[in-house]
Amino acid sequence: MKTWTALGVGLLGLVATGAQAQTIYPISRAEILAGSKFDFKVEFPGAPAQGAVKVTINGQDPAIALGQSAKFVEKEDGGDLSAYWIRGAQISKPGAYIVEASLGDKKATVKWEVFGTPQRKAKNVILFVGDGLSVPHRTAARILSKGIVEGKYNGELAMDEMPHMALVSTSGTDSVVTDSANAMSAYTTGHKSCVNALGVYCAKNKSTLDHPKVETIGELAKRRNGGMSVGVVSNSEIEDATPAGMVSHTRRRADFNDIVKMFYDVKPDVILGGGSPNFLAKSTPGSKRTDEDDYIKKFEADGYKFVSTKQEMQAAAKAGSSKVLGLFNTGNIDGALDLKILKKGTVSKFPDQPDLVEQTKAALDVLSKNPNGFMLMVESARIDKYAHSLDAERTIYDTIMLDNAVKAAKDFVANRDDTLIIVVGDHAHPVSIIGTYDDDTPGNQLRDKLGTYAEAKYPNYPAPNADGYPEKVDVSRRLAFVFGSYPDYCDLGRPYMNGENVPAVKAADGKTYVANEEYCKDPMAARRTGNLPLDANSGVHSADDLVLTAMGPGSEMFKARVDNTYVFRVMATALGLGQ
Template identity: 40%
Template sequence: MKKNFLKAAVMTLVAGGAIFGTAMVSDAANVRILPVDTAKFWAGARFDFDVEVSGAKNLENVKVDINGVLADKFFGKNAVQKTLDNGVVSYRIDQVSFPKTGDITVTASANDNGVVSTSTAKYKVVNEKAVKRAKNVILFIGDGMSLQAREIARILSKGMTNGKYNDLLAMEKLDHNAVITTSGYDSLVTDSANSASAYATGHKSVVNAMGVYEDSTKDPLDDPKVENLSEILKRTRGMSIGIITQAESTDATPAAMVGHTRRRANQDFLAKSYLDDNHRPDVIMGGGSARYLPSSVPGSKRKDNDNIIQDFKDKGYIFVSTSKEMMAAPSDKPLLGLFHTGTMNVYIDREMLKNPKVLKGFTDQPNLMNMTKKSLDILSKNPNGFFAMIEGASIDKHLHVMDWQRAAYDTIEFDKSIEYAENWAKEHGNDTLIIVVADHAHGISISGTYHERDGKKGPEAVRVYAKSIFPTFKDADHDGFPDNPDPDVTLAVQYANHPEYYENYHFMKTPTPPALSVTETKEEASKVGDKIEYHQVSSASSKANPARIHPGDPEVLMPANTPKDDAQEAHAADDVLLNAGGPGSEYFHGTMDNTEVFFGILRALGINGNKK
């Protein structure tokens, strides 16, 4: 019998009373439990449970216990046990939950040729209720909005008198605040998918992933899922969901509120998955119509001929593509608003400069304030309440290209939207929890100010300490947006994580990337037998963009301090700030992990995760 199993490279395996097969693999067995150790759960929230055994030579049995009870019995569901294409044995039970609060210990052991390998994961299950419950939650995410990005916006928007700020940003006036840590479980520095997913699910993930734990397979859509806010709030309370962004609506941050994939680039899939009943948003607004249009339409980025816009219309959605259409849309029907084929243009280009070459025909894009207003008009019609995620998306995108001025004006626009929501909440019963947070940081710093009044240019014109006289931004109409992004005394902003670039302290009238990606090809020789063979080897790199050189200024080439194949400024591992106001906001204080945002939201709403 054993010989026959070896011939077939398959053997039987007992796990919690279930039998499944595995291919023969070399080396000692490794046992991996998903969700990972230290995970925290809301009682009743659903997730996929998976144990993977890899590297076994002669696997005899696997046992999985949860608090001393066999996993199948504990969850009341039989495991799906199979050998994956990579030879890993998977013991998986999908869509389960921990219905009661308390501590959970998972122990998984694999007997490989008489050698037992064991892995343990410890979980905590909670269910808390705020003293005063919230009916609604608005989660504002300033993508990449570091502390310094807030400060720059405050300087430009509010100004200073004798070293004191004339006012604070609206987000800074909220009652409670906390410092938020941002790492995923795979790396110190995160990306927007992973970090936003922590807010949406209460679970860590890995870079480029959302709503899943990374398993060992190549398929980005089969990883163990964890229930997100859109799903749990619709399932337990029938709340409305709004996803509002200036990025593509299927970009990392908005998609993390809804989707499940290990690869954020699966935007075709994400657009279509938005239609699923269990998490379909009632309001979707942003850019990225190319992800919804069938491949037969010019400009589409889909690989199939599905018309996702029409699919939404068939479900009763109003579709709009301009600001005028959005404002005129009825507030008693769900709304799909896609205002650009890609990412929407930023405030400076959209509202101030209006350069046709930059706008590329998208001349009637709404601002984030009006998108916020329209979304709240629609979402508030639901007597069960709503959850809205509103993203200031291009704070991040323009810090990546080292354009702090455009990022600053978008931070001000983001803050104006928060101010509108704060006033709306006061006028509608003060039963809305408002949270403002960044998903991750950028390594930027204000080293002083910059001016050329005395003829100095370039780094010599950076003024530090006592020479850093105050900037001369003016706001004649008092709308909070400076009239000119490039006054004679401006800020000197430095970057910690950057590619090779030409230093330029002036505002760029058109968006200009700091570096250009290039492919370098060289010939290499290798000996094959007695012969020398030559072959071409290509490698990616980046070089400073000469278009960044300011006329008349010295050419100051800054060497890269990040890998040469990266043409953009990179994220930082810095902590970020959170501000919160309204019912349940007292939860946020001190230093907290990013996953705690999820638990703070459910606590404020008093969600019963076991309710169907």
């Protein structure tokens, strides 16, 4: 993979002259799985006629390499560009491919690497994505759920106790800082893309659904290896970026209704999450669809068992269902702190929601029946959502929940060596542990209560329960888990016992955000002047690298620093998807 990078690919991309060079998708340095499907597109600015352009792959008509001839669209979408398309292209032969697109004296050149895969090493892959999972999340979860004495932990997180590790970089084609759509797309397709995009390159198409597509691992697993089973499990709305990344192709992650249709088209065997309103026909109160399609009924007609509570989910798994659609909340499933300890959020409305661990176990029960193996993605989504809302305890408890789900997967593989398990974030948050807040330290300001260095000592959370959660979170000496990016807000330095933190609210001008004064009334509240632009309402992602841990066949490929697209390559290689 690294060898051709050294051939001067950086120079190749610069051959095009002038500011308005033609653009080729997939982009330069793309790594394409042999036999995977992708849309080949060249955009020619100035809307030239077909006769004026020339496109070659390795010096020949692209139809030879891609197996089908091109379609030329002059003035695509009525704009000032012409497009050269080969949709659904495939290259079966591994190797280097040089793509050239000429218009007059302007030539653009990109180089692709098509990679094959050796013999299949793993029957199954389980990809755990902690959304926003950053190194301090792991540290804080370890402190709370394992305990630490004299600098040594009393136990290991399941996600830490794995033989292979790598540093993962997450930047996209457009920006140093990525979002969960683009980040997941890198894992599920092996291609870098831009913020908000899923399973597509970001071209100039007007419709969000028309951009050049690249195949997802969910689609690949379904049609390769004799038809593997696919599972998509999350505690977010199932249409949200990370779970959607398994099946979706859209420039805009907010296309929830289209994403539901994409789930239906790909048909993962297990779909468990929240976000039911986009499955309901428009005429049903509570629907968010804009058509009369009832996707719960459609899935049921296709043999899916539909479940909406933990009890129903577990019964379906026990009864031997081979296809399960579970939607447990209209929005996101409540996080661990609300679900297990505080009973806030929507727990009173949806009293029998499963947690991520129960979802994972049910998914494994269903998927493991397929002799062709399975590809399961499990997301702990609210690690990220609570980091956005500057809610330290909730983001930590959901990291513990992720670890319990990883433990369930490790139990599943205890007597087998046929399953690759990967645990990784999708992007970082600027979070850090800087000490402890101690109520017993004298002073009347929050900063008086902050102990740093020796004064921090250790927090006094009670020993965790059997599931690794301390049952009391508002203890007198607690972790100072702080956020590096924030709008104007009032920092309490302690847990939000009545529900998720809402740090900022819209200002009277309708554009900017101001501190939520509800918290500012607290005598210990510290008013923070935001360091983000005024239109930010919550914390933002950071470009920091992530730590990935892995075990099982194929995991030995993880070492050193890698791009997020490499995660796809490892999974595809382990499963032999390029054969």
